[in-house]
Amino acid sequence: MTKAPHLLKASMTYDGGPADTGPDMSLRPGSGASAANRIVDGPAGRKPRKALSRRNILIYGTLIVVCLYYLLPLYVMIVTSLKGMPEIRLGNIFAPPVEVTFQPWVKAWAEACTGLNCDGLSRGFFNSVKILVPSVILSIIIASINGYALANWRFKGSETFFTILIVGAFIPYQVMIYPIVIMLREVGLYGSLTGLVIVHTIFGMPILTLLFRNYFASVPQELFKAARVDGAGFWAIYFQIMVPMSLPIFVVAMILQVTGIWNDFLFGVIYTKPDLYPMTVQLNNIVNSTQGVKEYNVNMAATILTGLVPLTIYFISGKLFVRGIAAGAVKG
C-alpha cells in the first residue's frame, strides 16, 4: 500500500475531501462506521483561544509593570556604574552612558579606600569567602545529621530537643550578641574569622535542622527499615541511602546559607575586626564614607559586585532550588 503512492493519494483525497461531509454521507456505499467522517457543523476539536483576550492583557500587563518596577533600580545601578563622574553630575539618571567606562568597577574592586586600607572591595571579598565556605559546609553537615537523627532515629527526648532547637530560631539575635562576645573572648576567638564561622554555624542550625528533618521524614519509612534489615547502621544509612536521595534539599540548604551568610552584616561587624571585615561591611564603609566627593559610579559598581555571589548561586541552582523547596522546606 505505501509503495503505491497513487493509491495512497486517492484514499487521502477521499477521506479528507470537502465532499466527505456532504449531506449524502450515510448514503455512500462502502464507508464503514468507524472510518466514516461523522463531524457535523459546529464546534469541533480544540477550542480556539484569542491571543489578545482581556484576561491575557491583564495578566501580562501586570507582569510587565512588576518587572519594570523591580528591574528599573538595577538598570539605574548598571548604567550609573558605567558613567564617568562628569556625566553623572548632569543628572539624567535613566540615560544610558554616552561614554562607557569601566574605571569605577576597577576602583571599587581594587582602589577604593576604607579607613587606612586602600585596596578596594577585594579584601572584603576574600574575607567573605573565607567566612562563607567553612560556615556553609560545617552548618550543612551538622544540620543534615541532626535532621536525619531526629527524623529516623527517634531517641528519648528527641521531640523535646527538636522543640528547643526550633524555639531557638525565634529568639532575637540582639539578645545573644553580647553573651556571644563574652564567650568568644573567653575562648580567645573574638575578632577572628574562626569565631565568626562558629557563630554562623550555630545560628544556621535551627532552620537547617528543621529543613533536613522534614525532608528526611518525607522519605518513606520502609526504605529506612529495608536498610536496617540489610544491616546498614546509622552512618551507612546516612551516607549510602539518605544523602544520595537528598540532593535537592542540600541545594536549598546551601542557597539559604550562602545568601544568609554572604549578606550578613551584623555578625560581621561585631565579631571581626577591620582587617577581617566581610564584603558587606566593607561595602558599607565605602558607600558611607563621609570624606571627599560621593562617587556614585564607584558605589554602584561596589554594590553590584557584592550582590553578584548570591545572584550567581540563584542562577546556577534555579531548578534544583524550586524542587527542593517543593520537596521539604515548606512542609511543617
Add this chain to the structure above:
Amino acid sequence: METSIAINNLSLSFGNLEVLKDLNLDVGKGEFLVLLGSSGCGKSTLLNCIAGLLDVTGGQIFIGGRNVTWEEPSQRGIGMVFQSYALYPQMTVGGNLSFGLKNAGLPKAEIEERVNRAAKILQIEPLLKRKPAALSGGQRQRAAIGRALVRDADVFLFDEPLSNLDAKLRADLRVEIKQLHQKLHNTMIYVTHDQIEAMTLADRIAIMRGGRILQLASPNEIYNRPASKYVAEFIGSPTMNFFEGSLEEIGGSYAFKTGDTVFPLDGYTFQNGPPASGDAWFGIRPEHMVSGAETANAPVRLDGKVELVEPLGSDTLARITVGERTLWVRLDGQADISHGDAIQVGFDPARANIFDKATENRN
C-alpha cells in the same frame, strides 16, 4: 514439625496504647503463615516485631531456636519485602540486591554469585543494571523479593507486598510467590488484608483482631469451620448470611429456630459435643445455597424475591429478600434471573456455622 519461629507472650505498647497483647505463636519450618486482619489489628506490628524493627515491651522471639528478642534486624536471619518495594532509588537493581551483602562484608565473588542466582530465580537478570525508577511495579516488587532472597535467610517476611499492584499483576505475582515458596521451602510470614491472597498462599492463616490472634488454622478450616462470628464474617465474599434465633433440643435432635422457621440440624457437627440450648447465630455462606432443580434435595428451602443481581461471568450474585431478611446467594454464572423474580433457594444445615449469641464462639 520443627519450629522455625516461636513467639512467647509477646506484647507491645506505645505509651498507653496496647497494640499486641500477650501473643503466642509458633511457626513451623518451611511453613507459609499468613497474618490476616483488617487495618489496625496489629498484623504489621507483629511482623515488624519479628523483624526487629520495633522493640517489644514484653515477651520473647525465637528464630531458628535462637533468642533474637534483643538482636538487630540484620542479625536475625530474615529477609523482608515491603508494600512500597522500598528499593534504594539511587542504586541499580544489582546494587539494591548486593547492598545487604556488602554490609555483611561478604567477598565480592560470592556477592556476585548470589545476586546472579537470585536474579535467575526471579527472572530479573536483564534488569540488574537498571535503576528502580525505570522498572514497572511488578518488576520492582520482584527486585524487592530478590533483595530478600540474596540474604539466604531462613525466614522471609512479607508486609503486604502486592497491595500496590493492579489486580492482574497481583494475581500473577501471587502465583510466583507461591512457586517461590514451593521451590525454596523457606519459612514465610506474609501480612495481608486480602482474603484471597491469604486463602491461596497460606499453609495456615492467623486471623488477627485488636492485637490478638482469633484463629490460627488451615485455610480450609478457617473457611469451613470459623471459630467465631468475626472470623466467619471476615472470610468470604459476599459475607456469610446470618439468622438470629435460638438453638433448641427437640426430641433428642437439635434444631435452630428463627421466627417461625425451624432448621433441623441433623448433619451439623458441634464443636464441643451437644451444646446447651440458647440464643445463637446461624450462618450460611452464599455459595452453600442452591437454587433451581437442586433445591429439591436441600433439607431447608426458603422462598424469596430477587432484589438485586450482580452477574460476574463465572458466578452470579443475587441479593434476595426472604420475609424481612436479606440474603446473598451465589448462583451459576448462566442463571437467568432478574430483579423482581420469585426464587426458591435451599441449603444443607450441615454446612452451616452456629455461633453462641453471647460469646460469638462456634457451637
